[in-house]
Amino acid sequence: MFEEREYYNEAPYFSAAFTDSSPIRLNAIGELLNLNPAPLKNARILELGCAYGGNIMPFALHYPDADVVGIDISGVQVNGGNEIAKNIGLTNFKLLEKDILSLNSDDIKMLGKFDYIIAHGLYSWVRDNVKNSILALIKAVLNPNGIAYVSYNVMPGWSIFSLLREYMLFTSKDEKAPGIRLQKAKDELKFLQDYLKTNLQDKLDPTLRDTQKLLLTQLNFLQNITKDNKNDYYIQHEFLETHNDPIYFKDFINKIDKVGLCYLLDSSLDDIFKSQIGVYRFDAHLNKNYKKRVDKEQMLDFMLNRSFRKSLIMHKDILEGVEDFDIDISVNEFAKLNFIADIKKQNNKFYIKDRELNPEYYDIYEKIYSKYPESQNIMDFKEYDLQKALFAFLELMLDLNVGLTTYELKDVKIKNxxxxxxxxxxxxxxxxxxxxxxxxxxxxxxxxxxxxxxxxxxxxxxxxxxxxxxxxxxxxxxxxxxxxxxxxxx
Ligand SMILES: C[S@@+](CC[C@H](N)C(=O)[O-])C[C@H]1O[C@@H](n2cnc3c(N)ncnc32)[C@H](O)[C@@H]1O
Structure with a gap:
């Protein structure tokens, strides 16, 4: 097994950008919840485990007065990212080659305080002592009104993937070079898939058949991801990396509480939009038996088999506590946000990605559609029923591809x-x-x-x-x- 530094120097991670960790979205969510988030113009942004910095570079490009810092243990990735930034001429972007585990008080002082901190794809994939250092570092360098984003794999959704991960680690254990190991693990996945498919044609005892079917479903899913080489970096790091410890949501909440941080909500906004199952008898049971917010969220993770979370967290003394979550979704709150929704129109129906939108709000969607790519604010719909517009916006907000900002994004005429x-x-x-x-x-x-x-x-x-x-x-x-x-x- 490789240590993190060697591993990421040998097999660098493709450095994607993630909409749900964008400082622009974090700022918009902070405004929606009346949390007085720092303005973006001069904001200080920190990303932990930033790889080449692909997630924070777009922000640095568009906010020249902001200060964007990334930390990563891999010199190959840090130097690569800094080189890209230098060639682009970015002066507000800097990646630092550092091990989060060994940052001392001078390092922390030198870093200063940050308004938005991102740790995407890091927490579950490091040793326990690094996990603790990540949370301690966030606590130490987050401004009082700062918002941090931490993503991590969760149980129970990851349990079946953990099994496949063990299988891939076991079958490729004798290969040392990352590329060869990956190929071996992929070949062995195919082997197991073939076996399960063949075996399921025989008459099996029902329990065995159902567990094998479940495994085959997950295998097919993985196979789909691995069939071309585009996602190799993801497979390598989720399934073959030394560490990948999914955690139960309730346990994560305890851990952040111990360092003086508090859970706000998920960046997907599921806490607002998916806090109910939508069927009376299930919701009544949850509300009666799981009154505490964390317990209810944990129950939802069990029921929805969630495998990943993107938690927004703040200082404990700023929030009243994790249980005190009350969001007022009124037109006034919504007026603080601008929406960027790439709605599709086909055969007189409206879609966001592949989801068909509610025909009741078609007049609202027609306007959003015709104005795109201009952002839309609920106050642009004064000539409509504002309450109806609110529901239409809520329906859009469910989709992570819909951009949320606190400022207007204007369209430009293509001439000149x-x-x-x-x-x-x-x-x-x-x-x-x-x-x-x-x-x-x-x-x-x-x-x-x-x-x-x-x-x-x-x-x-x-x-x-x-x-x-x-x-x-x-x-x-x-x-x-x-x-x-x-x-x-x-
Ligand atoms: C799975 S990658 C995720 C990269 C990126 N955040 C993303 O999600 O695309 C984890 C990153 O964390 C870095 N890392 C791992 N352990 C670290 C440590 N102790 N200190 C700093 N960076 C670390 C790795 O070098 C790697 O770039």
């Missing part, structure tokens, strides 16, 4: 535009690298889908070329740049 500052250099990185280490993302951390040929077209915008808007490809590129807020008027 140029790229926003530093975007040319950012795009250039992806043009020049066949295997980029970071994900190309917009300020909301949403993936930007541009091929190399399309980037080449985009790069011509600032080179003084007159772009031929009658060319379909040029038009497509301009639209992608427009909907990712990468253009400004000249």
């Amino acid at each position: 535009v140029k790229l926003k500052p530093k975007i040319k250099e950012y795009l250039k990185y992806f043009y020049e690298n066949d295997n980029p280490a970071i994900l190309m993302a917009n300020e909301l951390n949403q993936k930007i889908q541009l091929s190399k040929d399309e980037i080449q077209i985009a790069l011509k915008i600032d080179a003084g070329h007159e772009l031929d808007m009658s060319d379909e490809r040029v038009c497509k590129v301009m639209k992608i740049l427009q909907k990712n807020y990468l253009l400004i008027q000249k």
Whole structure:
């Protein structure tokens, strides 16, 4: 088994961007809950276990007065990320090669305080002493009104994956090189899948058949992820890494409580939107027997078989306590937020991703659809029934792909535009690298889908070329740049 530093130097992690950990979303949630979050303009952001910094770079690009810091133990990733930032010309972005476990009081002093702290894909994947250091560090460097985001694998959803992880670790134990080990584990997954499929055709005793079916369902899911090599980094780190300790939600809450931190809610906002099962007899049972919020959330994890959580946490003395969670969802609260929803319209029906939206709110959705990519505020719907607009927005908010901000995002007319500052250099990185280490993302951390040929077209915008808007490809590129807020008027 490898130690973390060696492991991540040998097999660096593709550094994606995650919408639900974006400081812009954390700030919006803080505003919605009246928590007086720090303004984004001069905010200080820290990411722990940042890899190449792909998750915090989009924010640094769009907020030049903010200060963005990342910490990672892997020199390969830290140096790689700093090199990318240097070539882009970012002066507000710095990755530090440090082991969270061995930060001393001078290091902590030097780091200063932060308004938003992110630890995505880190907590479950390190030794227990590092886990404790992560929480202690958050406590030490989080500003009084700061919001931290910590994601982690949870039980019971991870229990069946733990079994497959043990299987992959066992079958690949004799291979040392990460790449070869991964291939061996993938081959052995196929072997087990083949065996289960064949075996399930025979008459088995019902209990055995049902457990094998369950295992096969999870195996098929994994197989789907592993069939091309795109997700190898994920498989390698979830299933073959030295540490991966899923935890029960209630135990995580106890751990953060011990260091003086308190749970606020999940970044998915499930605590607001999925705090009920929706069937009277189940909800009545939960409400009667699990009155405490943490107990009820834990019950929901059992019932929904959750496998991952993205907890937002704050200082314990700022919140009244984890049980005191009361959210007022009124038009006034909503007016603080702007929504960015890429609604699709097909055969006179509206969809967000693949979810069909409620026909009762179609007039509201028609307006949001026609205004996209401009952000929408509930106050833009004064000519409608505001209560109805509130329900329409609530329905959209359920979807993590819907961006939430505290500021307006304006549309630009495609004529007479140029790229926003530093975007040319950012795009250039992806043009020049066949295997980029970071994900190309917009300020909301949403993936930007541009091929190399399309980037080449985009790069011509600032080179003084007159772009031929009658060319379909040029038009497509301009639209992608427009909907990712990468253009400004000249
Ligand atoms: C699974 S990766 C997650 C990377 C990124 N946050 C993401 O989710 O895409 C975990 C990261 O934590 C870093 N890491 C592990 N142990 C660490 C430690 N003790 N101190 C600092 N970084 C550490 C690794 O080098 C690696 O980049």
